[in-house]
Amino acid sequence: MATNRDVFLPVAAQPSVDALVEQAQSAEEMGYDRAWLPESWGRNAAVVLTSIAERTEDIGIGTSIMPVYSRSPALIGMTAATLQEVAEGRLRLGLGPSGPIVIENWHGVDFGNPLRRTRETVDVVKQVLSGEEVSYDGEYFDLDGFRLRCDPPDPQPPIDTAAMGPKAVELAGRFADGWHALMLTEDGLAERYEDFRHGRELADKDPDGGQVTLSLTCMALEDRERARELVRGHSAFYLGGMGTYYRDNMARQGYEDIAHEVYDLWQEGKKREATAAIDDDLLDTLAVGGTPDECRERVSEWEAMDCVDRVSVSFPRGAEVEEILNTVEALAPEA
Structure with a gap:
């Protein structure tokens, strides 16, 4: 497969919207194809992506991910149509359920059946973006009689969904x-x-169609140990601190003992021990951390996999702005 490299803009360690815009501008200059932005409990992704779209020329923009529980499907469709207009056709919409920790603790919504809700949201959003009258009778959503009061986006933005488990990926x-x-x-x-x-x-x-985008946690620094410490800590946080969602995902991949050990230690407040429990073998098959030369080689190996269309260079949550910028530069497609 032909592979292109994207950048996954961080939500942590960012002092302002301007900082995120500047990172997208730098990524555009360095040859990255798309800037993805997540939405959890920080800045509103649609607002930030609007700022990025208006202050860039060519780089694509995308949500990765916009949770399906925090907005109605019709509002997601309206948001996507508006972003596509502002971005002049550069949007790719990424949707997903997020996880119960975010949805229930932040939005106060029952996580329910994430597969069904994601499917129905995608169905409705596609109808909204078509510009036709929306008619939908689902388990979660029952809509009838409305359509966009503006021209539908042309082209319609593609819709991706984020997934880890077998049924969700299917x-x-x-x-x-x-x-x-x-x-x-x-x-x-x-x-x-x-x-x-x-x-x-x-x-x-x-x-063999469809687009597979891999969000790959990366940290490329001359200080190799610092880079690996950041990536290891990020992995431990997700396995141990974000509920059982990521723990079970790792166990399903053959790392049950480590996944449960990290989770149990983290829940006991032993975060340092939990982080240390992630051995080098798991770390190196899950993320990329090391010197710039090491990281460039490893990212290229991920890109060479037959099942990967695009690698989205992502960053560990504890990284400082300068460390993020160094990694963006080190792993730039034109580097």
């Missing part, structure tokens, strides 16, 4: 235009890709 293949993969080892990614292909087959699509 759903991405069946109902969406692409899959956002995260927190997967190399073997785990290859295994889940078969679920993505199966989903496309169920929808009578080309099983």
Whole structure:
């Protein structure tokens, strides 16, 4: 597959919206193809992406991810239509359920059935973006009689869904235009890709089509130990501190003992021990951390996998702005 490199803008350690815009501008100058922005409990992704769209020329923009529980499907569709207009066709919409820690603790919404809600949201958003009258009778959403009061976006932005488990990845293949993969080892990614292909087959699509974007945690610094410390700490936070979602995902990939050890230690308040429990073998098949030369080689190896269309260079949550910028530069496509 031909592979292009994206950048996954960080939500942590950012002093302002301007800082995120400047990072997107730098990524554009360095040859990155798209700037993705997550939305959790910080800045509103749509507002930030609007600022980025108006102050860049060519780089694509995208949400990775916009949670399906925090907005209605119609509002997501309206937001996507507006962003596509502002960005002059450069938007790719990434959706997903997020996780119960974020949805229940922050939005106060029952996490419910994330697969069904994601599928129905994708269905409704596609209807909204078509410009036709929306008519939908689902388990979660029952809509009838409205359509956009502005011209529908042309082209319609593709819709990806983020997923880790087998059924969720199959759903991405069946109902969406692409899959956002995260927190997967190399073997785990290859295994889940078969679920993505199966989903496309169920929808009578080309099983080798669709776009697979891998969000890959990276830190490329001359201080090798600092880089690996940041990546290891980030992995421990997700396995231990974000509920059982990521723990179970790692256990499913053959790392059950480590996943439960990290989770249990973190829950006991032993964060340092939890971080140390992630050995080098797991770290190096899950993320990229080291010197710039080491990281460039490892990212290229991920990109060479048959199941990867795009690598989105992501960053550990504890990284400082300067360390993020150094990594963006070190891993730039034109470096």
